[in-house]
Amino acid sequence: MKAAVISKLGYAILGLLQQQPSSGYALRKIFASTAMTTYSDSPGAIYPALRRLEQQGLIHGSIEESSGLRRRRIFRMTPHGLAALKKWIKRPLVRDDVIRGLDEVMLRFAFSQQAVGMPGSVRLLKSLLIELTSYLPELRGQLTAHQEAMPISGRLALESGVRSYECLLEWTKYALASYVRQEKMWQERKRKGATKS
Amino acid sequence: MKAAVISKLGYAILGLLQQQPSSGYALRKIFASTAMTTYSDSPGAIYPALRRLEQQGLIHGSIEESSGLRRRRIFRMTPHGLAALKKWIKRPLVRDDVIRGLDEVMLRFAFSQQAVGMPGSVRLLKSLLIELTSYLPELRGQLTAHQEAMPISGRLALESGVRSYECLLEWTKYALASYVRQEKMWQERKRKGATKS
DNA sequence: CGCCCCATGTAAGACGTTACATGATTGA
DNA sequence: TCAATCATGTAACGTCTTACATGGGGCG
Numbered sequence: 001m002k003a004a005v006i007s008k009l010g011y012a013i014l015g016l017l018q019q020q021p022s023s024g025y026a027l028r029k030i031f032a033s034t035a036m037t038t039y040s041d042s043p044g045a046i047y048p049a050l051r052r053l054e055q056q057g058l059i060h061g062s063i064e065e066s067s068g069l070r071r072r073r074i075f076r077m078t079p080h081g082l083a084a085l086k087k088w089i090k091r092p093l094v095r096d097d098v099i100r101g102l103d104e105v106m107l108r109f110a111f112s113q114q115a116v117g118m119p120g121s122v123r124l125l126k127s128l129l130i131e132l133t134s135y136l137p138e139l140r141g142q143l144t145a146h147q148e149a150m151p152i153s154g155r156l157a158l159e160s161g162v163r164s165y166e167c168l169l170e171w172t173k174y175a176l177a178s179y180v181r182q183e184k185m186w187q188e189r190k191r192k193g194a195t196k197s
Numbered sequence: 198m199k200a201a202v203i204s205k206l207g208y209a210i211l212g213l214l215q216q217q218p219s220s221g222y223a224l225r226k227i228f229a230s231t232a233m234t235t236y237s238d239s240p241g242a243i244y245p246a247l248r249r250l251e252q253q254g255l256i257h258g259s260i261e262e263s264s265g266l267r268r269r270r271i272f273r274m275t276p277h278g279l280a281a282l283k284k285w286i287k288r289p290l291v292r293d294d295v296i297r298g299l300d301e302v303m304l305r306f307a308f309s310q311q312a313v314g315m316p317g318s319v320r321l322l323k324s325l326l327i328e329l330t331s332y333l334p335e336l337r338g339q340l341t342a343h344q345e346a347m348p349i350s351g352r353l354a355l356e357s358g359v360r361s362y363e364c365l366l367e368w369t370k371y372a373l374a375s376y377v378r379q380e381k382m383w384q385e386r387k388r389k390g391a392t393k394s
Numbered sequence: 395c396g397c398c399c400c401a402t403g404t405a406a407g408a409c410g411t412t413a414c415a416t417g418a419t420t421g422a
Numbered sequence: 423t424c425a426a427t428c429a430t431g432t433a434a435c436g437t438c439t440t441a442c443a444t445g446g447g448g449c450g
Contacts (some may be wrong), residue, residue, distance in 0.1 A: 167363075402443100
């Protein structure tokens with residue numbers, strides 16, 4: 001069995017289709033207009049990506065004739081697609097994900113709640129926390145080690161990297177805290193509901 | 198005349214060669230071991246990139262026989278290469294650079310001081326400041342607008358984006374301030390030197 | 395009628411990834 | 423002598439970019 005290889009754009013599409021079935025054009029608009037602008041909205045990227053996903057049996061497009069407009073293909077996620085999405089989100093975080101693929105990690109997190117539930121989101125955050133706390137000192141070390149040999153702009157650029165990771169670490173803690181809060185509220189509601197009934 | 202198209206990796210190489218002539222292998226080690234790990238250290242990326250740059254006349258490699266090891270090609274930047282690097286760094290910042298190509302902007306800044314001097318670095322920072330201050334409110338607007346419709350993890354992911362831009366804005370101000378400080382010191386030294394002589 | 399938006403697609407080309415190939419030198 | 427490191431390269435493959443093509447529908 002071939003390990004289904006799916007591009008980042010592919011996962012972004014899968015995640016969006018999980019939220020609701022959409023046409024290629026609707027996806028393009030999402031990529032073009034929302035904060036997901038990091039992903040390509042060009043037809044030359046999206047339509048081939050959709051075809052690949054369909055050939056892998058992860059999504060399925062059906063022609064919708066109802067509206068008077070040109071035929072539109074609405075894509076839906078298949079059970080296989082959902083499984084692939086879950087697997088991707090649950091994949092253990094490694095150092096390399098944090099260094100070279102942070103945007104992909106954030107994408108996984110963004111879709112995590114719907115796909116694997118709150119415990120899954122929390123797991124992802126916790127391993128992100130671990131990776132960040134192990135990587136940051138190393139990066140700071142590079143800064144102090146090389147700062148003599150670098151022009152000011154080089155040092156500042158490196159500092160910007162350190163800062164952005166520090167910022168992300170803060171966010172991770174904040175996100176975890178808000179999940180804890182959420183869970184407490186949920187428990188509370190459950191308790192109240194139990195006493196009432 | 199063809200507009201020399203240079204990839205991000207190409208510019209990264211140009212910038213490093215500006216600092217000092219290096220072999221392909223040395224460049225690979227830099228990409229593999231320093232904070233520049235975002236750029237590929239695979240030979241399949243670097244050697245073709247070097248060849249392209251050489252064909253465009255931006256760098257020139259000369260075989261160094263001296264050491265007993267296998268022949269090594271040391272690449273040096275040509276005047277054309279320096280011109281291309283400067284042009285790239287001076288290129289006006291647009292919204293899109295900030296949204297889709299922040300890492301490239303940081304790369305430009307990192308090399309700016311050596312290539313175009315402190316005034317060039319400051320110019321880059323100032324336009325980054327402008328773009329960020331115009332983009333951030335828009336991004337925050339998206340957050341408030343869509344937050345009802347998103348799962349918590351989606352909202353948090355978007356918040357992480359907002360925060361990282363806020364963090365970058367802070368850094369930009371900090372970097373600008375340290376250039377101002379630097380300039381003051383420089384003026385100071387000049388004044389003292391003048392009184393002494 | 396011309397123009398813009400909806401909506402889908404294809405083709406050429408550039409670039410990076412992965413994997414393989416080569417070969418010399420150093421050290422266990 | 424076997425493995426690791428230095429050092430350069432090539433080939434197949436996948437994906438994105440850019441640009442073009444097509445065609446219906448609404449609007450001034």
